[in-house]
Amino acid sequence: MLKILVIGATSLIAQETIRHFAADGAEFFLVGLSADKLKMIQDDLLVRGAKQVSTYELDLTRLDKHQELVDTAMETLGVIDAVLVAHGTLTDQKAAEQNVDITLRELNINFLSAVSLLTILANIFEEQKRGVIAVISSVAGDRGRGSNYVYGTAMGAKSIFLQGLRNRLAKSNVTVLTVKPGFVDTPMTAHLKKNPLYSDPRRVGKAIYDAMKSERDILYVPFFWMFIMMIIRNIPERIFKKLSL
Amino acid sequence: MKRYESWTRQPKVNHQTIVPLHWRDELPDLSQFDKLVLPFGLGRSYGDSCLNEHGILLDVTGLNQFIAFDEETGILRCEGGVSIEEILKMIVPRGWFVPVTAGTKYVSVGGAIANDVHGKNHHTAGTFGCHIPQFELWRSDRGRVICSPTENKELYEATIGGLGLTGVILWADIQLKRIPTPFIDMECIKFRTIDEFFDLSEDSHERYHYTVSWVDCLAQEPQLGRGLFTRGNFYDPPLGAKKEPRALPMIPMPIDLPSYAVNPLTVKLFNELYYNKQLRKKIGGVIHYNPFFYPLDAINDWYKVYGKAGFLQYQFVIPYKETREPIKEIFRRIAKSGQGSPLVVFKTFGDIKSPGMLSFPRPGVTLALDFAFRGEKTLKLLDELDRIVFENGGALYPAKDARMSGASFRASYPRWEEFADYMDPKFSSSFWRRVTSS
Ligand SMILES: Cc1cc2nc3c(=O)[nH]c(=O)nc-3n(C[C@H](O)[C@H](O)[C@H](O)COP(=O)(O)OP(=O)(O)OC[C@H]3O[C@@H](n4cnc5c(N)ncnc54)[C@H](O)[C@@H]3O)c2cc1C
Ligand SMILES: NC(=O)c1ccc[n+]([C@@H]2O[C@H](COP(=O)([O-])OP(=O)(O)OC[C@H]3O[C@@H](n4cnc5c(N)ncnc54)[C@H](OP(=O)(O)O)[C@@H]3O)[C@@H](O)[C@H]2O)c1
Numbered sequence: 001m002l003k004i005l006v007i008g009a010t011s012l013i014a015q016e017t018i019r020h021f022a023a024d025g026a027e028f029f030l031v032g033l034s035a036d037k038l039k040m041i042q043d044d045l046l047v048r049g050a051k052q053v054s055t056y057e058l059d060l061t062r063l064d065k066h067q068e069l070v071d072t073a074m075e076t077l078g079v080i081d082a083v084l085v086a087h088g089t090l091t092d093q094k095a096a097e098q099n100v101d102i103t104l105r106e107l108n109i110n111f112l113s114a115v116s117l118l119t120i121l122a123n124i125f126e127e128q129k130r131g132v133i134a135v136i137s138s139v140a141g142d143r144g145r146g147s148n149y150v151y152g153t154a155m156g157a158k159s160i161f162l163q164g165l166r167n168r169l170a171k172s173n174v175t176v177l178t179v180k181p182g183f184v185d186t187p188m189t190a191h192l193k194k195n196p197l198y199s200d201p202r203r204v205g206k207a208i209y210d211a212m213k214s215e216r217d218i219l220y221v222p223f224f225w226m227f228i229m230m231i232i233r234n235i236p237e238r239i240f241k242k243l244s245l
Numbered sequence: 246m247k248r249y250e251s252w253t254r255q256p257k258v259n260h261q262t263i264v265p266l267h268w269r270d271e272l273p274d275l276s277q278f279d280k281l282v283l284p285f286g287l288g289r290s291y292g293d294s295c296l297n298e299h300g301i302l303l304d305v306t307g308l309n310q311f312i313a314f315d316e317e318t319g320i321l322r323c324e325g326g327v328s329i330e331e332i333l334k335m336i337v338p339r340g341w342f343v344p345v346t347a348g349t350k351y352v353s354v355g356g357a358i359a360n361d362v363h364g365k366n367h368h369t370a371g372t373f374g375c376h377i378p379q380f381e382l383w384r385s386d387r388g389r390v391i392c393s394p395t396e397n398k399e400l401y402e403a404t405i406g407g408l409g410l411t412g413v414i415l416w417a418d419i420q421l422k423r424i425p426t427p428f429i430d431m432e433c434i435k436f437r438t439i440d441e442f443f444d445l446s447e448d449s450h451e452r453y454h455y456t457v458s459w460v461d462c463l464a465q466e467p468q469l470g471r472g473l474f475t476r477g478n479f480y481d482p483p484l485g486a487k488k489e490p491r492a493l494p495m496i497p498m499p500i501d502l503p504s505y506a507v508n509p510l511t512v513k514l515f516n517e518l519y520y521n522k523q524l525r526k527k528i529g530g531v532i533h534y535n536p537f538f539y540p541l542d543a544i545n546d547w548y549k550v551y552g553k554a555g556f557l558q559y560q561f562v563i564p565y566k567e568t569r570e571p572i573k574e575i576f577r578r579i580a581k582s583g584q585g586s587p588l589v590v591f592k593t594f595g596d597i598k599s600p601g602m603l604s605f606p607r608p609g610v611t612l613a614l615d616f617a618f619r620g621e622k623t624l625k626l627l628d629e630l631d632r633i634v635f636e637n638g639g640a641l642y643p644a645k646d647a648r649m650s651g652a653s654f655r656a657s658y659p660r661w662e663e664f665a666d667y668m669d670p671k672f673s674s675s676f677w678r679r680v681t682s683s
Contacts, residue, residue, distance in 0.1 A: 012267065012307075023335070036270055040310055047311035047323075048335055185247070187267045187307075196246045 001051055002026040003077040007117060008060065008087025010037045012186040013136060015044075016205025017084060017212075022048040029073045029080075031056045032087070060087050061108050063116045070120045082132040082212060083121055085114055090188045091151040103150050110154030115161055122165055125174045133169070134177040134212050135162055139220065142180070142229045145245040166217060175215040179208055182225040249302055252291045255555050255618075256647055258298035258675060267307040269324060269415045275385040281673040284409045286356035287328060289349055291558040292647035294360070294408050294676035305355055305413060311335070312416055319421040320378065325355030325414040332419075341421040342479070342534070344376035348590065350539050355414040360644040361406035361604040363611075365455035365538070368595030370422075372606055374405035375599055380417035385671035389415065394600065403667035406601030408643060410677055412669045424479045429455070429537045431477030432529035435520070439470030439573055443565070443610075446593045449476045455537075457592050461516040462576065462585040462614060470576050471520060472591065480531050515587050554620075556586070557647070559627060560613035562594060562606060563639035571637040572610055575630055579614075582626045586615040602660045602667075605642045613645065624648070643676060654680035 006018055009030035018028065022045040030053065032038045038055035045053050054076050058065055073080065091106040114135060125131045140148055141155025159178055166176035183189065183198045204221050211219040220226035235243075249263055261280050264273055275282060283297035284305045308324035309331070315321075319341055321332065329343055330350040336342065346352075347362040356362075361374040370376070379393035382404060390412070392401035404411045436442045442458060449456050453476035460472035535542075563571055579585050590613040594606045616623050631653060634641065640657035641649045655661055661681075 037268060040268070040270075040312075043312050044310040047314045047321075185265075187265075190265050190267070194246050198246045200247070 002081045003079055005029045005073045005077065005080050005083040007031045007083065007085045009041055010034060011086040012201045013181065013184060013204055013208070014084055014086035015041060016201045017208040018045065019048055020206065020209040022050040025049050025051050027052045027077060029054050029056065029077050031058055031060070031069060033057070033059055060113045063113060066116045066120055070117070070124070074124070079128065080124065080131065082134065085117065085135040087113070088136070091148065093148050093150055096150040106150050107154050110151060111157050114158055118161070118165060122169060126169055126172045129172045130174065132175045132177060132212050132215060133165070134179060134208065136179045136181065137162065139180045139182050139225050139229050143232050147245060177211055177216055177219060179211070179219045179221065180225065181221050248288070249285060250288065251293065251295055252289055253555055253558060256293055258296050260297060260302050261299055263302050263304055265304040265307050266413070269308055272383060275671050282671055283674045284355060284413050286326065286353035287351050289352050289356065290360065291645040292643070292676060293679065294643050294674055296675040297673060298675045300673060303413060306353060308415060319423065321419045321421055322416055323354060324416045325353060327354050328352065329357065336421060337427050340423060342424045344420055344422050345370055345373040346538055348539065349542050351542065354417055354419065358405055358414055358417060359407055359409045361599055361601040363594070363606045365457045365592065367606055368450050368456065368593060369454045371595070371597030372599040372601070372604060374601045374604065375597060376420045377405065378418045378420060380404070381415045382412040383415050384412035384669045386669065400667050402600045402602050403664050405599060406604035407664070408603065408674060408676065410668045410672045410674060412672065425481040426479065427534050428480040428531045429477040429534055430480040430531050431475060431537060432527060433523060434474045434527045435523055436474055437468060437471050439569065439576065442470060442472065442474060442591070443569065445474045450595070454478050457590060460589045460591045461520050462579045462589055463513050463516055463583065465580045469573060469580065473520070473523065477537065512585070512587055519587065554618045556618055557616045557623065557627070558613065558645045559616060559630070560611060560642040560645045561630070561634045561639050562609045562611040563634055563637055564609040566608070571633050575612070575633055578626065578629055584616055584619065584623060584626055586617060589614045602664045603658050605640060607640065609639065649680070651680045651683035
């Protein structure tokens, strides 16, 4: 059965993804900020059919703890068949513009922490010559926009990092999946006004599950975001800079 | 994007805000809101009981975690926003089923408790609320409270069938039932009159856990109340037989109707064909639980069938043991009016009492049907039916009501004042304001 390391397991999108693996009888190592929430997810996955679920409490901005985290996961699971990286925060753009500490903190949570983890994990996967590394990025990383470019920068950088990693690990038979969701109705967006482009986290989770199983490279979810972003990427900068997006 | 409206999309109301709940240990501070709140589940109620005009809806479907499942006792503990569909997906392969289910599986556990839903096995199992040993309620004035028949008994009884007004059901224990296979061994029997229906009901109650009927609402005397009686039990294969029988794809409900089928002429034609589709008096076979319990789930956007004017759903229960005249009179009125869609559910309720103070089911016979909305004409007919229902000790189902008068509600739910004492002071609904004000 699959052994899965889930980083940022308290993310709703992550939960909706790993529930499907639980029904398949997978074994999990869950990492998150809050022990209470991890315990609730552990119970949920066990009822759904997970074989075993371990939890590990960590603030993922503590880059110095990443090696220890991965070592513990390896010890517990024995082998890691798949990793899902899902933690993140939606940056308050206005606040970030006024305060460089906020900007750097956000880049740390949304980009650097992933780089640190993936650097350690990549070597394990490269050596074992198989497995799936799935990381949630965002359509927001496809083009910088005035209203959220700090978050967008982190996502865009993450996507490029993953592109390179995919290119490197393809030789070792390892799949690197970049997930680019559009707007999803989760705690991260709870305070925002909803519009018809918002999608159900259940649908997103199922799509990620399917993409991990079928070893896809890039997943826009829902699919129509691929077309939206194609158009957005192709607007000439001369015009784009004048739009309020 | 999720719609916060009732299943009929009527009445149209605005809410001030929607507040999603995601973690049962991270709940908002209700005192920060200046408006009253109401939990909202999967919106499968038809009327205004799941709406709170100008107020706040707490979207509770984010509370969708399982907590524990004891495979020895069959007690499942899960959050209030978990749907019956999710539960079935998990438990059926392990040989369990929900104790009671409505005609759709897209109902949340909280919604099933708040309306104390009933199913085809009311005569053998009672309501959903009869199978909930305990739950945890979250209230604005008392925080988190465990309720059971022994702990906070009154609040337990008020919450079952409590229309979401006593607080949010954070999680509940559900006593599941064991099943031998996911198939139903069923029979479908034609009845020519309503008296034949009652005979079949009597005859079936001991031996069949599930019974339900379809009635041709446009048939007049001497065929008044003719229809098809469906009964079944979970299929228990005889020793040595295959566990996976060859299942019939048969569907015991008239769901295959096209959208033009709901004007009086076509309904008549459709009913004629549907009734006569079955040539023999009795047919039977083994069928998967999905088409047996949830034929309507195969159609999306049911309301579209009725076009722009929309539809009303009407469901009442009326005693029949002393006299069958009132129910016959109701069928006569419907047939004479030429209104009513082919979508009809007819069934006798048993006498298992629910703990719920405001529970709808009571001994009698219940009829649920859709009416395409034709303005005054429809309302007038329903007023006539109301009169017969209430004069004969019957009641309407709040989950499917947007129009009964306050006086009728209060007369048919005599414990409403006692119930009001257990309401959360921060909670209210459009339904509740309507039936307590007029
Ligand atoms: C096709 C179809 C067939 C149906 N068949 C049947 C049937 O056979 N028998 C039957 O009894 N009913 C039937 N119904 C009605 C349906 O079962 C009920 O309306 C049910 O309550 C809907 O649940 P929901 O999750 O959609 O809740 P909603 O409709 O969203 O809400 C219903 C009520 O529950 C309250 N509520 C929801 N969640 C919570 C919570 N966590 N805590 C406290 N209160 C809560 C709400 O405030 C509201 O008062 C049917 C409906 C449809 C659409
Ligand atoms: N929702 C969307 O519209 C959307 C769109 C595109 C991409 N995404 C991406 O999808 C991913 C998942 O987000 P989501 O929508 O599922 O929202 P979510 O439920 O809020 O998940 C984000 C999770 O990250 C955790 N987290 C934040 N900082 C952390 C830290 N320093 N250490 C450990 N954990 C931390 C949070 O934990 P706590 O709850 O304990 O704070 C939270 O559970 C994110 O990477 C997000 O950028 C989301």
